[in-house]
Amino acid sequence: MSAPLKGKVALVAGATRGAGRGMAVELGAAGATVYVTGRTTRARRSEYDRSETIEDTADLVTEAGGQGIAVPTDHLDPVQVRALVDRIADEQGRLDVLVNDIWGGENLFEWETPLWEHDLDNGLRLLRLAVETHAITSHHALPLLLRHPGGLVVEVTDGTADYNADNYRVNFFYDLAKASVLRMAFALGHELGPRGATAVALTPGWLRSEMMLDHFGVREDNWRDALERVPHFAISETPRYVGRAVAALAADPDVARWNGRSLSSGGLAQVYGFTDLDGSRPDAWRYLVEVQDAGGPADTTGYR
Structure with missing residues (x-):
């Protein structure tokens, strides 16, 4: 099997589950050594209190053909992040791909609740988890990534720049968090491009993450049962799909053409x-604009 990323080193920050796990596994399938971080381990759970762990993700990376290395890390703590990067430098001497997928906000935002009615502490913690963590991680990791030319930074968000520019996303805090990550990729593109590296923003479509499947009371093998409740869920995708997008970017010798851009798995x-x-090739963001948001009936013909 092809291993275009053999010899490359990646850090997927926020790889316990969902998109982070999918990206870590696909980087491993392409041959990379992948450091996976998060707060839930086999010995201790985060406030999510879910069963997925970073050790599980690391094992999946190794099973896929790479080398998975789990490092428990709270990315709000600069000391822990610095220790993580120092470990990668000591063990590998390089970092080729940084994926900032830290999130942790599902239980902190309230749908369509205005700022003045929203719990302020939850909203501010959401911003810290979604924005501050990315800044801390990039601050410490980018010097290592810049040791070798051709490095890639992937800022993971929800929604493309075009879609988010024209659509209110859930509430003030969620909207601000996702827009901020898009802008991070744009800003990093200006700072990294002249130094031989590339930064992009990347969004999955409607993700069939572990938490989303649980929300609908289905599993990956029977996920279509959820269409009776939410027909537009037919456009959804697995976490491995956005993972393949990251692996394709990381293996592209001309990846600099995307510098500073907002990208999607479907695109x-x-x-x-x-x-x-x-x-299949689901193109969720085109579907959302042309079908769902336009009030059309659920029909993915031509969109996957």
């Missing part, structure tokens, strides 16, 4: 030719 699938696990 990149059309460019690089990868598919989701079922062989």
